[in-house]
Amino acid sequence: MRGETSLASDKVARQKFASQLRDSGVQSGTVAIELFDFANMLDDNAAVERALTDPSRPAHDKIVLTDKLIGDTVDPLTKEILEDLVSRKWSRVDHIANAVEDLAVDATLYYADVKGVTSTVAIELAKIHSAFINIAPVRAKLSDIRMSANSRVAFLRELLRNQRLNPLTVRLAEHATRDLRNRRFLSTLQWLIDEISHHMGESVVTVTSAIPLRKEQFAKIIAAYSAKLGRQVHINSVVDPNVLGGMRIQYGAEVHDSTVVAQLQRLKQMVSVPA
Incomplete structure (x- = not known):
């Protein structure tokens, strides 16, 4: 601090x-x-x-x-x-x-x-964040201070190799793993997303779902989070069939996960807890 x-x-x-x-x-x-x-x-x-x-x-x-x-x-x-x-x-x-x-x-x-790519960069960084948030080995490697900065960057480049990303998105994502400064990769990525949101005068809310959102779902989420945050929000919609159903809504460090996968994981944890 x-x-x-x-x-x-x-x-x-x-x-x-x-x-x-x-x-x-x-x-x-x-x-x-x-x-x-x-x-x-x-x-x-x-x-x-x-x-x-x-x-x-x-x-x-x-x-x-x-x-x-x-x-x-x-x-x-x-x-x-x-x-x-x-x-x-x-x-x-x-x-x-x-x-x-x-x-x-x-x-x-x-x-x-x-x-003219500020919004694009914010959305693409949010997609990278969403893609890696549930992959612990990837998160750990991108934040591993035992690896050299060049090795972490090379690993990230390989992960993003087939993605069509704006060069500025790549530059900021690489900075997030190159210069850790006692931080984790995803926390730095989220900080960058928040900085862009503040710069744009709006907030980016990432919604991950198994199928594309309907227009009325977009409208409800925008209305709810705009009222909650007191300013206009932008929805970054990520389609990931692996979540099976439901939605994961993320704003900053706040995550509301009602996906089927998350519910199954919680149920598994409850069942595995000894009486």
């Missing part, structure tokens, strides 16, 4: 650069990649993190160090964002990497807006 100082620094920085990222057009895509790379570098270099967050060190010194680390080839907006972040105060050393990641995600979403 982040301290108040880090939360304030992160929030102010994101608000400060929101309009610049929004107005930067396709440039935001380059900024996103460079910020993700810098966040990864910080995660691998605790000494650098300490140097860039040392409260006793003048901001000018930290800016000079940052400029040396990024060189002369990065986008000017990337340079401005990183110089701003290292000038701020942080509750803990590793919180600066979280802030860099947050702005990398923001830049990615503004780039998705330019490409």
Whole structure:
């Protein structure tokens, strides 16, 4: 959990650069990649993190160090964002990497807006989440810190090999397993989905069913969750014959599972409990 100082620094920085990222057009895509790379570098270099967050060190010194680390080839907006972040105060050393990641995600979403694929990326990430949520070995492998980041990414690419996914979806999904930062793959994926929902001003509710939903079912779910959340929701419908019947409705960490498979599993657990 982040301290108040880090939360304030992160929030102010994101608000400060929101309009610049929004107005930067396709440039935001380059900024996103460079910020993700810098966040990864910080995660691998605790000494650098300490140097860039040392409260006793003048901001000018930290800016000079940052400029040396990024060189002369990065986008000017990337340079401005990183110089701003290292000038701020942080509750803990590793919180600066979280802030860099947050702005990398923001830049990615503004780039998705330019490409007109923001909703597509949200839906595809939700489908990946839904596909893996009941496959424990896959979830474990994608969150296994004993594996190298490259091995986890290679494993994910093999899982997604035959899927026609937007490149931004793949980039964010790969980030979720490459840079775990004491997180699980699916929790990071859900955080990304929530970030996109917030960015779009709506929420994504994933509904998994054995057969396609009828129009009236869509309408009822949209009405119910829009009223519950106080804003418009978008339904990501996933058809999975393996659930046999019923529906699994997921919003964030909240899951309401009334599928036949889930009911059979609960019944099996009840029967297997010794008297």
